[in-house]
Amino acid sequence: MAFTRASGKHRRPSRTQRGTARAAGVAALATSGVVGSLAAPALAAGPAAAQTGLTPVVTLGDAVADRIDAQAAAQHEAAREAAEAAARKAAEQAAREKAAEAAAEARAEKERAAREAERKRLNTFVSPIAGSYVSTGYKSGGAVWSSGSHTGVDFHAASGTPVRSVGIGTVVEAGWGGAYGNQIVIRMNDGTYTQYGHLSSLGVSVGQQVTAGQQIGVSGATGNVTGAHLHFEARTTAEYGSDIDPVAYLRAHGVNL
Template identity: 65%
Template sequence: MAFTRATGKHRAPSRLTRRSAQVVGLAALATTGVVGSLASPALAADTEAAQVADTGLIQAVALDATLAEQIDAQAHAQRQQAEAIAAAKAEAAAEAKARAAKAKAKAEAERKAEARAKEVREEKARAARAAERARLNAFHLPVAGSHVTTGYRSGGSLWSSGSHSGVDFLAPSGSSVVAVGAGTVVEAGWGGAYGNNIVLRMTDGTYTQYGHLSSIGVSVGQSVSSGQQIGLSGSTGNSTGPHLHFEVRSTPDYGSDMDPVGYLRLHGLSV
């Protein structure tokens, strides 16, 4: 009777299966460095299995080297990228700093320019005020281009006091009569022997009087500037002909008269 091999799970592994297992075992042992000492006699005798084991070891070493190179390359690329980012940030920071410095310099220049412009405006304003003060404080002859025909304290029967309390300026009828300086009108109207007359209280506290006018152009309480026309010359009141009677007083009252020529010269006029 012939015997047959049992099938199923009791079947013995084939030679090819045994060899495959041996190759796998050898490759695993090769990675731990104990290939030679633990090899079985069957594996040593099996040339094909040894060749397969040697090929697996070389492949494992080659893979390790390639992976290391890839890691190094990746690390190098990351370093380069980090350095590039750092350089870009540094450049951006430098540009921002430069812009800030430029903006600060521009703002400072604008501030200085504005300060200088303000100084110039203030200087012009001061100059204008000074010019205005000078104009207001400047004195004028009561009749432009005229001269004195009868002096102060001249004697004679023409004056009730026996002497001239002011000076007479040559002034044809209708000549413009101006305030010799800035002041306020305290009298404007008929003044008896003075005829139509005006009295101004000057800014320095003295009083000036303009007599024998043909017309009056201001009213009491009005402020007048130096050189402003206040009336026209004539021959009203106690007068022998057209002229301007001009007096300077320390008070608004008759009898407090001062030398008109000396007063005008004190204020810079050539009389």
């Protein structure tokens, strides 16, 4: 007796059909609330990851996310390092500029100090006879002087006492000066002139540069005198008759008499 299979009946469902049916069953369980208690066994009994194709998709997404995070972290680190390098460079530049400014200020201060020292040196004046005093004043009258009055002042000084230049200048006369005896005339640094008369000997020559306090000769009694002393004049020119008050002149230059 021949057996025949009814067409379309009792055929095993295909894999697609089984998956669809399983999904429908899970949905039905979720709707009925059963999935809450059966979730773990149901999912455990479910199709393998290789059959559904879901796990590869999730894995691929995690890998991409990790790569993006790593790139972001690397970019953040690079930006941080660049910012730190820029900050270090700026700090180094600021330090160099500060050091340069300090060096420039130190040079400027040194130059100012040098200028001030030179100014003081140029403006330093001393008495022509150290520790002496004026024995005969300016414009004193009498027959002793041909002009009728004293054109300078006399400093008390025994013969042989060192005579000093009162300031910085250049010797314009050094020799015999008639009634002044041996004399020296110096053009001072400020353009005025000073004269030193009745010297017993001269220690400088014409054209020589002298400084304040430098010995230029020694006192004596040469020329028209009654005794040893130093005749000192301050003038506006090198010539006789341009005299100014020598005491006021010295005091104006800081010399206390």
